[in-house]
Amino acid sequence: MDLKETDILGADIGKHWYYRSKARAMExxxxxVTPSIILDVGAGSGFFSRKLLSNTSAKQAWCVDISYEADSETLEAGKPVYFRRSVDQVDADLVLLMDVLEHVDDDVGLLNDYVKKVPRGARFLISVPAFQFLWSGHDVFLEHKRRYRLNQIEDVARRAGLKVKYGSYYFGAVFPIAATIRLVSNLARSNQLKPQSQLSRHHVVINEILAAMSAVELPIVKINRLAGLTAFCVAEKA
Structure with missing residues (x-):
């Protein structure tokens, strides 16, 4: 999760249709899966691991992000959350990498590094932005290196030493709208894509419509291998 987006939405991040919907898809x-200890890599504010602490029997979360100025600790639903710039070994049974791998040159290497830090049997939930043809100024703003097709992120997981359970796309309902806006915008700007966030606070009606469109997909979230704005991969350390 990118701290730049947290800065834009602030305390309203949990109300925004995109993050609200992604958290529901994660669940x-x-x-x-009944996690006990969560390792949240590239966690930013810890939005996703905090959701799991509030809504599941998970006991604690370790949030790792090189952007933190210093190590710190807090509570979520009475459970400890540890913010760290780095960790060695964590006895985690669930590892989250929510929109992280697209930021680094060596995605296999980073993922493998965290595979080594957790016990066998640990479940990994990975999300990345989907489809390179959707590349836009938003990707430049967030300092992305690439976007992924589903088979590509699954291949990264396997090469990092994980056994892929399943993969799927999400935000398929809003995919045609977003794809049209991005492609038209990219054509208008030719090859000069300026760093510009496309994340914004919407009118409450628009926000709820987009959230409802995304919620319709939840019953098929595990089997959508056709299209979406996000690619998910669920894997396990064998």
């Missing part, structure tokens, strides 16, 4: 993808 559906982890249905049946």
């Amino acid at each position: 559906h993808l982890l249905c049946g």
Whole structure:
């Protein structure tokens, strides 16, 4: 999760349709998984691990991000959250990498590094932006290196030493709208894509419509291998 987006939305991040919907998709993808200790890599504010602490029996979360100025600790739902710039070994049974791998040159190497830090049997939930043809100024603003097709992020997981359970796209309902806006915008700007965030606070009606469109997908979130703005991969350390 990028701290630049946290800065834009501030305390309203939990109300924004995109993050609200992604958190619900995460919970559906982890249905049946009962985590105890969460390792949240590139966690930013810890939005996603905090959601799991509030809504599941998870006992604690370790949030790792090189952007933190210093190590710190807090509580979420009475449970400890440890913010660290780095960690060595964590006895985590769930590892989150929510929109992280697209930021680094060596995505396989980073993922493998965290595979080594957790016990066998640990579940990994990875999300990345989907489809390179959707590249825009928003990607430049967030300092992305690439976007992924589903088979590409699954290949990264396997090469990092994980066994892929399943993968899927999400935000398929809003995909045609977003794709049209990005492609038209890119054509208008030719090859000069300026860093510009496309994340903004919407009118409450628009926000709820987009959230409702995304919620319609939840029953099929595990099987959508056709299209979406986000690619998810659920894997396990064998």
